Amino acid sequence: MPIPPRSRVAGVVLAAGTGTRVGASRNKAYLPLGGRRILSWSLDVIRRAPRLSRLVLVIREADRDLAAEVLAEELPGTRVELVVGGATRHESEHRALEHLAGSIEQGRIDLVLIHDAARPLTPAQVVRRVITAAERDGAAIPGMPVEGVLEVDDLSHLAGGDHERLVTVQTPQAFRAGSLLAAYRAAASDGFAGTDTAACAERYSELRVTVVPGDQRNIKVTYAHDLFVAERLLDAATGPDDEVVKRDLGTHGRAGMQPLSG
Amino acid sequence: MVVLACSHCRAEHLHEVTYAGRVLASTVCSNCGWELAKDPAALRRAWITDMERRVRTKPLRMLRSAVAHPVTFARALPGAVLVKPAQMTNEWRVLHGRRAD
Numbered sequence: 001m002p003i004p005p006r007s008r009v010a011g012v013v014l015a016a017g018t019g020t021r022v023g024a025s026r027n028k029a030y031l032p033l034g035g036r037r038i039l040s041w042s043l044d045v046i047r048r049a050p051r052l053s054r055l056v057l058v059i060r061e062a063d064r065d066l067a068a069e070v071l072a073e074e075l076p077g078t079r080v081e082l083v084v085g086g087a088t089r090h091e092s093e094h095r096a097l098e099h100l101a102g103s104i105e106q107g108r109i110d111l112v113l114i115h116d117a118a119r120p121l122t123p124a125q126v127v128r129r130v131i132t133a134a135e136r137d138g139a140a141i142p143g144m145p146v147e148g149v150l151e152v153d154d155l156s157h158l159a160g161g162d163h164e165r166l167v168t169v170q171t172p173q174a175f176r177a178g179s180l181l182a183a184y185r186a187a188a189s190d191g192f193a194g195t196d197t198a199a200c201a202e203r204y205s206e207l208r209v210t211v212v213p214g215d216q217r218n219i220k221v222t223y224a225h226d227l228f229v230a231e232r233l234l235d236a237a238t239g240p241d242d243e244v245v246k247r248d249l250g251t252h253g254r255a256g257m258q259p260l261s262g
Numbered sequence: 263m264v265v266l267a268c269s270h271c272r273a274e275h276l277h278e279v280t281y282a283g284r285v286l287a288s289t290v291c292s293n294c295g296w297e298l299a300k301d302p303a304a305l306r307r308a309w310i311t312d313m314e315r316r317v318r319t320k321p322l323r324m325l326r327s328a329v330a331h332p333v334t335f336a337r338a339l340p341g342a343v344l345v346k347p348a349q350m351t352n353e354w355r356v357l358h359g360r361r362a363d
Binding site: 025026027028031032033034035076221222223224225226227228231 | 263264265268269284285286296298300312330
């Protein structure tokens with residue numbers, strides 16, 4: 001059943017396990033990029049989502065003070081609810097959903113939008129596309145066609161096959177809130193931990209996930225060189241045709257960003 | 263130090279990420295030593311552009327901070343002034359190819 005087109009959306013940004021798998025290192029979501037932290041760019045993308053009613057940031061306990069400081073400096077006036085995540089992405093998502101459970105069960109949230117903190121450059125139209133498709137179909141994720149992929153068998157021979165319909169998955173991903181919460185509760189009682197939100201939704205709910213076009217700029221900062229690419233893209237985004245930063249410029253201007261230093 | 267994937271040793275390892283002010287300067291993989299760095303001339307150009315922006319917006323940023331949190335601002339100001347020379351020295355070192363302290 002389609003969700004009414006005036007759905008209320010909760011945004012969840014995941015920053016609990018972003019590059020912290022080795023030792024007690026710093027979380028890469030807090031690295032500066034183009035004048036503010038990666039995390040702030042990602043939150044800014046989601047806080048501009050249509051019909052957003054709540055914004056949740058999933059953090060690790062050790063980052064609580066830093067998160068509060070960054071939010072106060074770089075997103076002043078934005079109400080962001082902090083939730084401590086778990087050991088895995090799946091567990092972090094489940095904790096965020098349980099945090100929202102009251103509103104979901106009372107019908108005050110229709111859709112949940114889940115986004116990686118390490119994707120700071122998501123264009124606004126990708127967010128809109130995902131929400132529109134999820135309102136219509138119940139669940140939607142952005143995907144990019146995979147090019148130049150061939151299957152190889154055990155003997156390193158080309159195995160053929162049709163790969164034209166393969167996609168790489170991006171975020172944000174949007175889901176009907178009640179179904180997603182029920183899916184995570186069912187998965188928890190089964191001991192299942194999916195690698196991403198869509199995997200759990202498909203396995204434990206009636207939701208069929210629709211893939212909408214993603215965007216090449218919507219990179220996830222994973223490799224060291226991604227930092228340089230993301231910085232260049234942010235610089236380029238000050239041009240007239242980009243929605244990532246242009247909208248930000250329209251409100252307070254790049255020059256008006258809060259300082260990291262200086 | 264932050265965990266990033268290294269395109270040279272193809273695994274996640276701690277990386278040292280260096281900035282000249284707010285401008286990304288270099289990354290070094292702690293496992294294999296693979297370094298990615300901006301061309302020094304490009305780094306200096308980017309730093310100058312960013313520095314102009316920082317200087318231009320400084321009065322407004324200070325004013326906003328003083329209005330929003332006057333007590334915190336007043337308490338932090340002396341320390342911020344004292345560490346500024348060290349900050350600038352570090353930025354200068356990075357711009358000229360040396361590691362920040």
